[in-house]
Amino acid sequence: MLIRLPELPYAKDALEPYISVKTLEFHHGKHHAGYVEKLNDLLKSTPLVGEPLENIIKKTAKDASRSAIFNNAAQVWNHLFYWQCMKKNGGGIPSGEIANKLKADFDGYDKFAEEFKKASLGQFGSGWVWLVVKDGRLAVMKTSNADTPIAHGLKTLLTIDVWEHAYYLDYQNKRGDYIDNYVRNLINWDFVNSLI
Numbered sequence: 001m002l003i004r005l006p007e008l009p010y011a012k013d014a015l016e017p018y019i020s021v022k023t024l025e026f027h028h029g030k031h032h033a034g035y036v037e038k039l040n041d042l043l044k045s046t047p048l049v050g051e052p053l054e055n056i057i058k059k060t061a062k063d064a065s066r067s068a069i070f071n072n073a074a075q076v077w078n079h080l081f082y083w084q085c086m087k088k089n090g091g092g093i094p095s096g097e098i099a100n101k102l103k104a105d106f107d108g109y110d111k112f113a114e115e116f117k118k119a120s121l122g123q124f125g126s127g128w129v130w131l132v133v134k135d136g137r138l139a140v141m142k143t144s145n146a147d148t149p150i151a152h153g154l155k156t157l158l159t160i161d162v163w164e165h166a167y168y169l170d171y172q173n174k175r176g177d178y179i180d181n182y183v184r185n186l187i188n189w190d191f192v193n194s195l196i
């Protein structure tokens, strides 16, 4: 049984003008697809073939001899999650249960947005920034390269991909503009609320 690459949960132009069709074509159709292809190749003839993706990640997370499998499996999972975290006309101040949680754990949306943007800008090199549930509270977390909170037993609610391939075609070196637009115009708070 192979790990599959699902279609994006929206049309390729749905995130314009903040994330272009061209970026999604490369990011989903080449980068994400590439991780899926590489993972399936690496899993062949291992006992992990046919296991759910999250199990593969957890079983290889602390095993240096299987870091290639971990890296590709984690990148497949991270991207699947990232696509769901965005939608057309998203972003801005949320409603629903996440609004209450942000107020309780960050003193509100503004403080959360500030911390999330600061972490995203501050992640050196490739990686991801997350909103996770840690010890029963919301927290912002940075991970490097392919690393993922689910390898650390944490529940994820939101992520932004800060690898250059996520924004370079649209923003070149201006990672901060990509992050601002993600927070202001793209976050799918309905998805976040569905996870709480």
Ligand code: MN
Pocket: 027, 031, 079, 161, 163, 165, 166
């Ligand atoms: Mn990516």
